[in-house]
Amino acid sequence: MSELQMRVSDDDRERTTLRLQHAFTEGRLTQLELEDRLELALTAKTYGDLLDLITDLPDEQPSVDDVIELEATHGNLKRSGDWAVPRRLRVSSKYGSVELDFSEAVVTHPVVDVELDLTYGSAKIILPDGGVANVDGFHSDYSNPKSAVPSRPRPGVLHVVVTGRSKYGGLVVRYPRKRWFAH
Template sequence: MRVSDEDRERTAQQLQRAFTEGRLNQIELEDRLEIALSAKTYADLLGLIDDLPSEQPAAGDVVELESKTGNLKRSGDWNVPRRLRVSSKYGSIDLDLSEAVIAHSVVEIEIDLTYGSGKIIVPEGGVVDVDGFRSEWGSVNTSDLPSRPRPGALRVVITGRAKYGSLTVRYPRRRWFTH
């Protein structure tokens, strides 16, 4: 996914903060800023900051999605916040991150399901940590997705619970085209 000038500037600001905190020296800062200001994709930017501590989200950085009886669905070209809190009492949750705009190297998703089920589709190469998610009467299926952090890969951390429902996390389905 291609980045905007705002994305480049946000990364440059994070690099400058890391320099002022003593996490980067002058040469590292200059090298990374040069790459950041000419970056074309999110992968280019994430590689510059994945060894730096993630910024602590402010209260406004948490997006809450809630439904009592309906289904919650996000897919296509949507902005994924750093922290997402999703709750559904009787409906399902369907979050497709595969085509979304994700400006963070780590996305935290807190889920509260009572009777519904959840499905999260992560971009190819992404890693998923579901160690903080509990299912009382359902199941958690990660389709053998890697959970160990990898340099430059999106890391999705899923916490919360499903009382009677299940959670499935997977990569997008491969599309087969015939000519």
Template sequence: MPEMQMRVSDEDRERATGQLQRAFAEGRLTRPELEDRLELALTSKTYGDLLGLITDLPAEAPPADDVVELESKSGHVRRSGDWAVPRRLRVSSKYGSAELDLSQAVIPHPVVDLELDLTYGSAKIIVPEGAVVNVDAFHTEWGQTSVSDVPGRRRPGTLYVVVSGRAKYGGLRVRYPRRRWFTH
């Protein structure tokens, strides 16, 4: 995936080293494992390099100031095309639905946390080919959750989207982009 070959910043390296140090403090890594991974994290060049060091650890909580909120009382919330996806996105709508197409978006993070708060609307999420989506923390009272052929278990080197929240009278659909067939 192109996102995994994108070059990381010093801030990305610092975030990964913080996650490794927390894992060591929690007893998840031994001192030699920590030292090896810290050395690799500090010399990582791409997101794929960094993700390989932290994939087997619990995801870090994004900083509170790295949250984007999209709200609507009665309209629909839609994002598609070339848009920047934040690490954490909250979408809320009382009477409208949400449609988030990530398939052509710029996603520089290996993990995206998406929180939905929909009362009477539904949500549709389209993810790039190969992405993984975990919907275990999403609940609906009167609708259904439908995930079409998109795996839910985190895999190294792939975009991992975690969907949480609720839809009281609506549901959630997650899928890859539709394939277009061209005829000559």
């Protein structure tokens, strides 16, 4: 079965409707075209159905708001809980560690690029269950990156692409730890 024949999720339909609405606000679609395409997007069954609705629109380029830079010299950087994730994160830390927890974050993009520039610190990235991460673009002089999650993109789940370097630190990518509660 080709990827175009795979069934879509509600999130996939929502992303396509947002893209169509954005194209309308830019003047690329008329009101009638928008209404027709929205109806088809909301009833789409496969990726091919959704792709047919947006192939004549330009690819979305990240805006300035879609790139966030986080920087620390001595302290640790941590993002967790309910936080808005941009398309691209540039993170630099000279002596501290970095923890990016995506498990409860609001992620509206299918792919998030994380660029790490670490000197003495390490980074930990926690993905929501089912998320995937490609760490092939991250290099450390001290250790190899460790990833306990799949690296191949999958439709409908978060895909994080990690690039950058660390001189003396490392990188760990994993899912959230399971919490066991006594009754």
